[in-house]
Amino acid sequence: MAVQINPSILSADFARLADEAKAVEGADWLHVDVMDNHFVPNLTLGVPVVESLARATRTPLDCHLMIEDPDRWAPQYVEAGAGSVTFHAEAAHAPVRLAREIRAKGARASMALKPGSPIEPYEDLLPELDMVLIMTVEPGFGGQSFLDIMLPKIRRTRELIAKHDLDLWLQVDGGVSAATIERCAEAGADVFVAGSAVYGASDPSEAVRALRDEAATATSRAAWACDH
Numbered sequence: 001m002a003v004q005i006n007p008s009i010l011s012a013d014f015a016r017l018a019d020e021a022k023a024v025e026g027a028d029w030l031h032v033d034v035m036d037n038h039f040v041p042n043l044t045l046g047v048p049v050v051e052s053l054a055r056a057t058r059t060p061l062d063c064h065l066m067i068e069d070p071d072r073w074a075p076q077y078v079e080a081g082a083g084s085v086t087f088h089a090e091a092a093h094a095p096v097r098l099a100r101e102i103r104a105k106g107a108r109a110s111m112a113l114k115p116g117s118p119i120e121p122y123e124d125l126l127p128e129l130d131m132v133l134i135m136t137v138e139p140g141f142g143g144q145s146f147l148d149i150m151l152p153k154i155r156r157t158r159e160l161i162a163k164h165d166l167d168l169w170l171q172v173d174g175g176v177s178a179a180t181i182e183r184c185a186e187a188g189a190d191v192f193v194a195g196s197a198v199y200g201a202s203d204p205s206e207a208v209r210a211l212r213d214e215a216a217t218a219t220s221r222a223a224w225a226c227d228h
């Protein structure tokens with residue numbers, strides 16, 4: 001699969017969300033960080049804003065739910081127009097049932113892991129998913145420094161995907177920039193969320209293009225991609 005770049009609107013101007021979404025229409029997905037002030041110590045937006053965003057842009061929405069009880073709320077994000085819905089493993093009560101429900105409603109189902117959560121306990125769950133998100137910062141805020149210590153977990157997740165021969169995307173989120181995207185791609189990521197690196201740039205769509213080129217070059221020489 002070609003690498004994908006998903007700008008995070010957490011770093012955009014929330015008073016101009018529609019324009020900010022349009023500014024990155026060359027991107028693969030628009031990453032929408034939903035925070036409830038309980039699962040993470042920050043509060044962003046909910047279902048009505050996702051509904052409006054889905055009408056405002058042609059870019060499909062990749063909703064990252066940093067909320068408690070995603071079993072209850074995630075299906076509403078599919079109904080609001082999200083094309084991909086990510087729940088956190090640490091918050092889900094019945095992740096298999098939840099992933100099946102998200103898929104049955106017509107979206108891609110994805111599971112995220114905080115930096116402290118290993119991938120191994122979720123190996124049997126992988127076939128139920130369309131994407132795994134490895135957080136490379138503690139969730140809650142944009143603009144944090146990339147955690148290099150997450151690279152072995154990205155590699156391990158890529159190995160498990162290969163072991164089970166799954167068509168599963170591997171997303172990284174947090175501190176992804178021109179300085180770190182190459183390491184992520186070499187470790188096995190193929191979907192890259194970038195907030196401050198895109199919206200902090202003078203030309204956000206050019207930043208998306210540059211990140212995509214850099215990730216594609218790194219992937220083409222990565223060992224994991226050779227037999228992919």
Ligand SMILES: O=C(CO)[C@@H](O)[C@H](O)COP(=O)(O)O
Binds near residue numbers: 064196
């Ligand atoms: O989920 C989150 C933060 O919890 C992210 O999606 C951030 O929005 C990424 O921002 P940068 O680290 O790229 O600035």
Ligand SMILES: [Co+2]
Binds near residue numbers: 032064
């Ligand atoms: Co996110």
